[in-house]
Amino acid sequence: MAELDTSGGGKHKGxxxxxxxxxTRVDLTAMVDLAFLLITFFMFTTTLNKPKAMNLAxxxxxxxxxxxxxxxxxxxxxxxxxxxxxxxYMGLPxxxxxxxxxxxxxGLRKALIDxxxxxxxxxxxxxxxxxxxxxxxxxxxxxxxxxxLDEMSITNVQSYAIVKILPIELEALKSQNLY
Amino acid sequence: MPRVKVARKxxxxxxxxMCDVAFLLLTFFILTAKPKVDDPSKAEVPASSxxxxxxEDNLMTISIGKEDKIFLSFSGNDVRTETLKTMGELYHxxxxxxEINRFSNTEVFGVxxxxxxxxxxxxxxxxxxxxxxxxxxxTTINNELSNWILNARKADNALHGKDYxxxxxxxxxxxxxxxxxxxxxxxxxxxxxxxxITTLRAAPKK
Numbered sequence: 001m002a003e004l005d006t007s008g009g010g011k012h013k014g015x016x017x018x019x020x021x022x023x024t025r026v027d028l029t030a031m032v033d034l035a036f037l038l039i040t041f042f043m044f045t046t047t048l049n050k051p052k053a054m055n056l057a058x059x060x061x062x063x064x065x066x067x068x069x070x071x072x073x074x075x076x077x078x079x080x081x082x083x084x085x086x087x088x089y090m091g092l093p094x095x096x097x098x099x100x101x102x103x104x105x106x107g108l109r110k111a112l113i114d115x116x117x118x119x120x121x122x123x124x125x126x127x128x129x130x131x132x133x134x135x136x137x138x139x140x141x142x143x144x145x146x147x148x149l150d151e152m153s154i155t156n157v158q159s160y161a162i163v164k165i166l167p168i169e170l171e172a173l174k175s176q177n178l179y
Numbered sequence: 180m181p182r183v184k185v186a187r188k189x190x191x192x193x194x195x196x197m198c199d200v201a202f203l204l205l206t207f208f209i210l211t212a213k214p215k216v217d218d219p220s221k222a223e224v225p226a227s228s229x230x231x232x233x234x235e236d237n238l239m240t241i242s243i244g245k246e247d248k249i250f251l252s253f254s255g256n257d258v259r260t261e262t263l264k265t266m267g268e269l270y271h272x273x274x275x276x277x278e279i280n281r282f283s284n285t286e287v288f289g290v291x292x293x294x295x296x297x298x299x300x301x302x303x304x305x306x307x308x309x310x311x312x313x314x315x316x317x318t319t320i321n322n323e324l325s326n327w328i329l330n331a332r333k334a335d336n337a338l339h340g341k342d343y344x345x346x347x348x349x350x351x352x353x354x355x356x357x358x359x360x361x362x363x364x365x366x367x368x369x370x371x372x373x374x375x376i377t378t379l380r381a382a383p384k385k
Binding site: 055 | 191194195197198201202204205208209211212225226227228229230231232233243346349350351352353354355356357358359362365366369371372373374375376377378379
């Protein structure tokens with residue numbers, strides 16, 4: 001196919017009859033075709049993008065630890081409700097009215113950054129970092145949880161934990177139709 | 180006057196180099212190929228901006244699919260063989276060597292113990308349409324999921340001297356209780372560090 005016969009054999013009239021030298025070249029076209037076909041196949045079947053993951057460390061609840069005294073003004077509690085909405089408040093439950101917020105750059109992230117600044121300004125170093133308690137309700141989705149954990153890494157919150165939601169906090173969610 | 184003959188050039192291209200390259204690439208792709216495992220949980224993972232990759236070998240993945248179905252997948256054919264034997268003894272199910280062999284080649288499964296025999300006897304071609312109902316799990320210490328995980332970890336430890344890295348793959352719209360069940364099952368086994376599988380979202384500008 002790719003080889004063109006240019007030897008012009010059979011034109012010699014007279015003279016010695018020479019045995020025609022066979023070309024040592026092999027037609028590789030078919031072989032290359034096959035090779036590229038297989039390459040394409042393997043390229044499409046391999047998973048090039050490896051799944052990404054986020055690390056999650058849960059507290060060891062089997063060991064009873066002595067509780068460290070922590071200023072309640074440093075803690076921010078995030079309640080994950082239904083309809084992709086959340087509520088957050090600072091300090092102890094029931095003391096201050098929770099703020100309803102959404103996920104994303106203008107919702108939770110802004111609140112986190114604001115609270116971080118506020119805590120850093122009102123507390124003495126080194127105990128002036130924000131502590132976040134994440135409380136997913138039964139109506140929140142897995143995506144909500146992952147989003148909040150992602151915000152933690154984006155806003156660089158070092159201390160956070162996933163905690164069981166309290167009945168009083170469920171009431172707060174219910175009052176806003178988020179449960 | 181003789182006519183000036185223009186020397187006819189051969190149109191043949193030397194394909195040797197091209198062939199070499201093609202086969203080199205082919206070898207590379209064949210050696211690195213890891214066929215996509217069809218995930219019966221159909222979990223659509225949420226996005227995050229984390230760029231940590233999941234370890235490739237010695238991994239146990241717990242997938243939570245639609246309708247809270249839990250699927251389990253752990254690496255190592257020998258580990259799967261051992262685990263099935265232990266689980267068979269525990270739940271008083273006798274598996275034939277053919278079924279054990281079949282199980283050792285099954286990457287992902289999500290059936291209760293009482294349906295496992297039926298699942299393993301389904302021909303490979305029909306396995307896709309087999310309705311897997313998920314591994315039963317609750318927050319107690321003793322349930323099928325926790326026994327699977329425990330026995331797989333024991334087998335992995337005995338055969339390879341390693342402990343599995345745990346990854347959780349959850350569907351985006353899964354409600355939290357299902358995730359909480361899995362986390363508490365792992366918590367009972369003192370597993371507190373695991374990976375949540377996500378897809379990569381473009382990192383936000385700070």
